[in-house]
Amino acid sequence: MHDIRAIRDNPAAFDAALARRGLAPMASDLLAIDEARRAKIHAAETAQAAQNAASKEVGAAKARGDEAEFERLRALVADKKAEVARLNAEAGDEDARLRAALLGIPNSPLPDVPDGADEAGNVEIRRWGTPRAYDFAPKEHYQLSAVQPGMDFETAAKLSGARFVVLRGAVARLHRALAQFMLDLHTTEHGLTETITPVLVRDEAMVGTNQLPKFAEDSYQTTNGWWLIPTSEVTLTNTVAGDILDAAALPIRMTAQTQCFRSEAGSAGKDTAGMLRQHQFEKVEMVSITTPDTSLDEHERMTRCAEAVLERLGLPYRTVVLCTGDMGFGAQKTHDIEVWLPGQDTYREISSVSVCGDFQARRMNARYRPEAGGKPEFVHTLNGSGLAVGRCLIAVLENGQTAEGGVDLPEALWPWLGGKTRITPEGALA
Numbered sequence: 205m206h207d208i209r210a211i212r213d214n215p216a217a218f219d220a221a222l223a224r225r226g227l228a229p230m231a232s233d234l235l236a237i238d239e240a241r242r243a244k245i246h247a248a249e250t251a252q253a254a255q256n257a258a259s260k261e262v263g264a265a266k267a268r269g270d271e272a273e274f275e276r277l278r279a280l281v282a283d284k285k286a287e288v289a290r291l292n293a294e295a296g297d298e299d300a301r302l303r304a305a306l307l308g309i310p311n312s313p314l315p316d317v318p319d320g321a322d323e324a325g326n327v328e329i330r331r332w333g334t335p336r337a338y339d340f341a342p343k344e345h346y347q348l349s350a351v352q353p354g355m356d357f358e359t360a361a362k363l364s365g366a367r368f369v370v371l372r373g374a375v376a377r378l379h380r381a382l383a384q385f386m387l388d389l390h391t392t393e394h395g396l397t398e399t400i401t402p403v404l405v406r407d408e409a410m411v412g413t414n415q416l417p418k419f420a421e422d423s424y425q426t427t428n429g430w431w432l433i434p435t436s437e438v439t440l441t442n443t444v445a446g447d448i449l450d451a452a453a454l455p456i457r458m459t460a461q462t463q464c465f466r467s468e469a470g471s472a473g474k475d476t477a478g479m480l481r482q483h484q485f486e487k488v489e490m491v492s493i494t495t496p497d498t499s500l501d502e503h504e505r506m507t508r509c510a511e512a513v514l515e516r517l518g519l520p521y522r523t524v525v526l527c528t529g530d531m532g533f534g535a536q537k538t539h540d541i542e543v544w545l546p547g548q549d550t551y552r553e554i555s556s557v558s559v560c561g562d563f564q565a566r567r568m569n570a571r572y573r574p575e576a577g578g579k580p581e582f583v584h585t586l587n588g589s590g591l592a593v594g595r596c597l598i599a600v601l602e603n604g605q606t607a608e609g610g611v612d613l614p615e616a617l618w619p620w621l622g623g624k625t626r627i628t629p630e631g632a633l634a
Contacts, residue, residue, distance in 0.1 A: 205303075205306050205307060205563060205566040205567045206218070206306050206309060206312075206563075206566075207562075207566065208234065208238050208302065208306065211231055211234055211235065211238075212235060212238065215231035215232070215235060216231075218230075218231045218312070219231045221312035221313065222309070222312075224313055224317075224319055224528045225310055225313065225528050225529070225531075226321060226528070226529055227309075227310075230305075230309060233305070234302065234305055234306070237298055237301050237302045237305065238302055240298050241295055241298035241299050241301075241302060244291050244292075244294045244295035244298055245291075245295045247291050248287075248288050248291035248292050248295060251284050251287045251288045251291060252284070252288050254280075254284050255280075255281055255284035255285055255288060258277050258280045258281045258284065259281050261273075261277050262274060262277045262278055262281060265277055304417075307411070307414075307417055307418070307567070308417065308418050310533045310534070311533065311534050311535055311536050311560060311561065311563040312536065313528045313531060313535075313536060313537065314536045314537045314559075316537070317525065317526070317527065317528055317531065317536075317537050318525065318527045318528070319527060319528050319529075320527025320528060320529050320530065321527075321529040322527075322529050322530055323526075323527075323530045325527030325528075325529060325530065326524045326525065326526050326527050326530055326540070327524060327525050327527070328522055328523070328524045329523050329524065329525055329539075330522065330523050331520070331521070331522040331523075332511065332514070332515060332520065332521055332522075333514075333515075333518070333519065333520030333521065333544070334520060335520050335544045335546065336520075336546065336603065338546065338607075339607070340607045342546035342547050342549075342602065342605060343547050343602075343605060344477070344478055344545075344547030344548060344602065345478055345479070345547060345597075345598045345601040345602050346477065346478040346479070347547070348601060348602075348605055348609055348611065349608075349609030349610075349629045349630070349631070350374070350601075350605075350609055350610045350611045350627040350628060350629050350630070350631050351375055351601055351611070351627075351631070352631065353372070353373060353374075353375075353630070353631035354371055354372045354373045354374050354375030354376060354631055355369060355370075355371060355372075355375050355479065356369065356370040356371075356372065357369055357370075357479075364483075364484075366476070367468060367476075367481065367482050367483045368482060368483060368484060369479045369482065373631060373632070373633075374627045374631055374632055374633040375597070375601075375627075375631075377621065377633060378597060378600065378601075378613070378617070378621070378627070378633075379486070379593060379594070379597050380620075381617050381620035381621050382593050382596050382597055382600070382617065382620075383461050383486060383488060383593045384620050385513075385516075385616065385617055385620050386461075386488040386513055386590060386591060386593070386596075387459060387461055387488060389512065389513060389516065390459045390488070390490065390509060390590055391459065393512075394457075394509045394512070395457055396457045396458060396459040396490060396509075397456075397457060397458050397459070398458075398459055398460070399436075399440060399443075399458045399459065399460045400460065401436055401439035401440060401443075401460055401462065402433075402439060403432060403433050403436075403439075403462055403463055403464075403465070404426065404430040404431070404432060404433075405430065405431050405433055405438055405439060405442070406429070406430065406431075407429070407431070408442075408445070409431075409438050409439065409442040409445070410423070410431050410438060411567055412438075412441065412442045412445050412564060412567045412568035413437055413438045413441050413442065413534065413564055413567075413568075413587075414533050414534040414563070414564060414567065415431075415434060415438065416431075418533065419533070421467060421469045422434065422466060422467055422468075422469050423465065423466065423467060424465050424467060432465035433462065433464060433465065434464055434465060434466045435462075435464050435487055435489055435587075435589075436460040436462040436464070436487070436489040436491075437489055437491060437587040439460070439462075440458045440460055440489060440491035440587075441491050441493075441564060441568070441585050441587065442568060443458070444456070444493055444568070444570040444583065445568035445569065445570055446568065446569050446570070447570055447571070448571045448572065448573060448580050449493070449570075449571070449572040449573070449583065450572065450573055451495060451572050451573060451574055451575040452575065453572075454493060454494055454495050454498075454572060454583070455492050455493060455494040455495075455498065455502060456492065456493040456494075457490070457491075457492050458490070458491045458492075459488060459489065459490050459491075459590060460488070460489050461486060461487070461488045461489075461593070462486065462487065462489070463484060463485070463486055464484070464485050464486065464487050465483065465484055466483060466485075467483065468481060468483060478598070479594055479597075479598065480552070480594075480595065480598060482594060485592065485593070485594045486592075486593040486594060487589055487591070487592045487593060488589070488590050488591060488593060489587065489588075489589060489590065490506055490509060490510070490557075490587065490588045490589070490590040491585070491586065491587050492506060492585070492586040492587075493570070493583050493584075493585055494583065494584045494585075494586065495572065495574075495583065495584065496561070496562070496581070496582075496583075496584050498584075499559050499561065499584035499586060500559065502559070502584075502586055503537065503539070503557065503558075503559040503586055506557050506586055506588045506590075507523065507539045507541070507557045507588070509588075509590055510541050510555040510557055510588055510589065510590045510591060511523065511541060513590060513591050513596070514541070514543060514554070514591070514596075514599075516614075516616040517596070517599075517600060517614040517616055517617070518603075518614050518615075518616075519543050519544065519596075519599050519600070519603055519614075520543070520544040520603075521541055521542060521543045521544065521551070521554070522541075522542050522551050523539055523540070523541050523542075524539070524540050524542065525537065525538070525539055525540075526538040526539075526540055526556075531558075532556070532558060534558070534560050534563055534564055535558035535559065535560055536558075536559050536560060536561045536563070537558065537559050538556055538557065538558040538559075539556070539557045539558075539588075540553050540555070540556050540557075541553070541554055541555040541556075541557070541591075542554065543595070543596070543599045544599070544603065545598065545599060545602050545603075546602050546603060546605075547602045547605075552595070553595075554589070554591050554592055554595045554596060554599065555588055555589035555590065555591050555592065556588060556589060557586070557587075557588030557589070558586065558587055558588065559584070559586045560584070560585045560586065560587070561584050561585075562582035562583070562584055562585075563585075564585045565582040565583045565584065565585055566582055570582065570583050570585075571583060600613065600614060600617075604626075606629075608629045609629040610626055610627055610628050610629045611626060611627040612625070612626050613625055613626055613627065621633060
């Protein structure tokens with residue numbers, strides 16, 4: 205959420221940032237609400253002062269037997285009390301209007317984020333690995349004979365409908381191994397603290413990480429009001445909501461493997477084959493809580509943590525910085541990591557790593573005490589996939605496929621697979 209004081213101080217800069225996002229100017233409308241709110245607050249304070257002054261004089265008028273003045277002052281106190289209550293209520297209404305408006309406005313992009321209207325404006329910053337040359341036409345993951353016994357879309361559709369999958373046998377074991385490999389790498393080498401969180405949260409948590417109010421249709425809500433998390437960014441980030449942290453405790457670096465749930469609103473007709481885009485999936489998430497002066501370095505660090513997973517698995521990838529038109533609502537800057545999928549003959553997104561500045565912290569009221577003293581300041585928050593387990597499963601299957609329909613598995617996973625090194629064309633670990 206934006207700071208109205210910053211908008212008040214430099215409305216032109218605020219509107220310029222919105223223009224980079226392809227949005228119309230909003231500063232004047234916000235400042236009009238803010239001015240109305242402040243005017244009501246000032247009027248309430250003035251009326252409160254008049255009430256207090258009259259209250260002091262009531263007793264004196266009574267003591268000197270001036271009944272007329274006593275009644276006039278008592279009536280004035282009552283009138284001012286009612287006026288203060290009315291003005292405070294009106295100020296509260298304006299404050300709610302202002303907060304609602306601010307909650308619907310995306311974060312401002314950092315100066316080095318490239319301008320662009322959509323993904324065509326994204327800028328590649330590096331590549332790792334060389335896509336393998338096949339002496340046969342590579343297939344997509346769900347077409348491999350090794351995969352078909354363990355990836356059941358028909359049964360999932362019977363249970364839940366489209367965009368669900370049942371995994372069995374070797375494919376299920378590989379999926380589990382990937383998640384365990386990622387968690388162990390992040391906790392033992394990258395310094396993240398493994399965390400287990402709920403997958404059901406209150407409105408406040410979804411507001412804190414900017415899924416609400418603007419993107420309610422993208423998530424699922426239960427009949428008693430809880431929301432199913434679209435990612436554990438929601439729960440991990442909100443662990444510091446309302447807190448005032450010591451600067452010495454920062455950065456806080458967390459990781460969690462959770463089920464994630466997304467309605468995929470607006471994605472009709474996209475990636476309907478296979479398990480690339482699902483309503484329910486697993487992800488190993490990374491979240492960092494930092495001080496403002498370290499958040500950009502932390503962004504680079506988190507990106508490297510995600511890239512390291514793919515490098516250990518031998519999966520070619522490229523990293524791009526998203527342009528202003530393709531960047532998420534809460535991000536100041538985002539790196540997308542795209543893994544090579546030979547079955548599609550293209551790179552596909554497997555991780556987004558974003559720095560959000562104090563945008564989420566303001567929504568959550570998450571602050572820290574600077575070591576040098578002074579009033580508490582808002583923390584900076586970052587989040588990123590480390591990685592999406594299902595998409596990583598797809599990449600391992602497609603990149604390791606053999607002409608016979610089997611899959612050679614990355615050596616990095618062998619310890620998590622009981623020493624098994626491949627999936628046979630018949631779908632068994634061997």
